[in-house]
Amino acid sequence: MINYLKAKPPKSCRNLSSLLEISQRSVYRYIDLLIELGFDVQKDRYGKFFIPNKENTPEFNPQEIDFLKKLVKTAGKSSKLAHSVLNKISSWSNLEVGAENLFNAHLGRVIEKLSQAIAEEKQVVLKKYYSANSQSITNRLIEPTKFTDNYESISGFEVGTKKNKFFNIERISEVEILDKHFQFEEHHQFYKPDVFGFRGNKMEKEVELKLSLRSRLLLKEEYPLSSPFIKPLGSEQYLFKTKVQSYKAPARFVLGLKSDIEVLGDKGFIQFLDDL
Numbered sequence: 001m002i003n004y005l006k007a008k009p010p011k012s013c014r015n016l017s018s019l020l021e022i023s024q025r026s027v028y029r030y031i032d033l034l035i036e037l038g039f040d041v042q043k044d045r046y047g048k049f050f051i052p053n054k055e056n057t058p059e060f061n062p063q064e065i066d067f068l069k070k071l072v073k074t075a076g077k078s079s080k081l082a083h084s085v086l087n088k089i090s091s092w093s094n095l096e097v098g099a100e101n102l103f104n105a106h107l108g109r110v111i112e113k114l115s116q117a118i119a120e121e122k123q124v125v126l127k128k129y130y131s132a133n134s135q136s137i138t139n140r141l142i143e144p145t146k147f148t149d150n151y152e153s154i155s156g157f158e159v160g161t162k163k164n165k166f167f168n169i170e171r172i173s174e175v176e177i178l179d180k181h182f183q184f185e186e187h188h189q190f191y192k193p194d195v196f197g198f199r200g201n202k203m204e205k206e207v208e209l210k211l212s213l214r215s216r217l218l219l220k221e222e223y224p225l226s227s228p229f230i231k232p233l234g235s236e237q238y239l240f241k242t243k244v245q246s247y248k249a250p251a252r253f254v255l256g257l258k259s260d261i262e263v264l265g266d267k268g269f270i271q272f273l274d275d276l
Helices: 002-006 013-020 024-037 062-073 080-120 214-223 224-229 248-256 266-276
Strands: 124-133 136-147 154-157 165-168 175-181 205-213 232-233 237-244 261-265
Touching: 002 013, 002 080, 013 024, 013 062, 013 124, 013 136, 062 080, 080 124, 080 175, 136 165, 205 248, 205 266, 214 224, 214 232, 214 237, 214 248, 224 232, 232 266, 237 266, 261 266
Parallel strands: none
Antiparallel strands: 124 136, 124 175, 136 154, 154 165, 205 237, 205 261, 232 237
């Protein structure tokens, strides 16, 4: 559950129930347990659960934790709060490190198996792949071809749909390498995706937005590849401008944050929004 909650995007109780093969009642019970243990389990505006990424959040190092312990102890052994705080400082630090190690180890295994399959030119099954668009959890039979930048996604030819697609690494629960070599190599294609994850052979459409501080943070959180294209304008306003394969994803993002975003261009994107 820790791995699923740390992997984007946030997940509903129903999604977690399906991924973990337990009842929704058990999902709520485990979430309560994680919160009780000190994990920062949050809900987004749609009521979906997640553990926020703390890569950019400063954390206590061992020396600082030791200093805090000594500082708290100066309150005296008689203080009930001192004992409680000491326990939480130690347990919180250990839990955060343990959760991060578990999550990274899981992603490492997924990447390692996919790399092996590419080298051996073998088909794989992406087990319990969570699709953010359809909100479905299914197994996907693919012929993996190439990783995108920073190993965020794997490009592969999906046998069932006969299409080249991108699959987010964080949404793969497990990889099974089949004893079956590639059968559709002549159909393999790799097109670098845009910042919203859409692929294609022509990146001709353009999106230009003026963002508030809030919409900037949400854009970077939901679409990390957008970061290099966000420039400060001053007064907590930011300019986002880039070429995209499709208007669909940026349109969904804009419509969800109408009061925080001003659409500057291009004409095609403005027309696309008007037609929705």
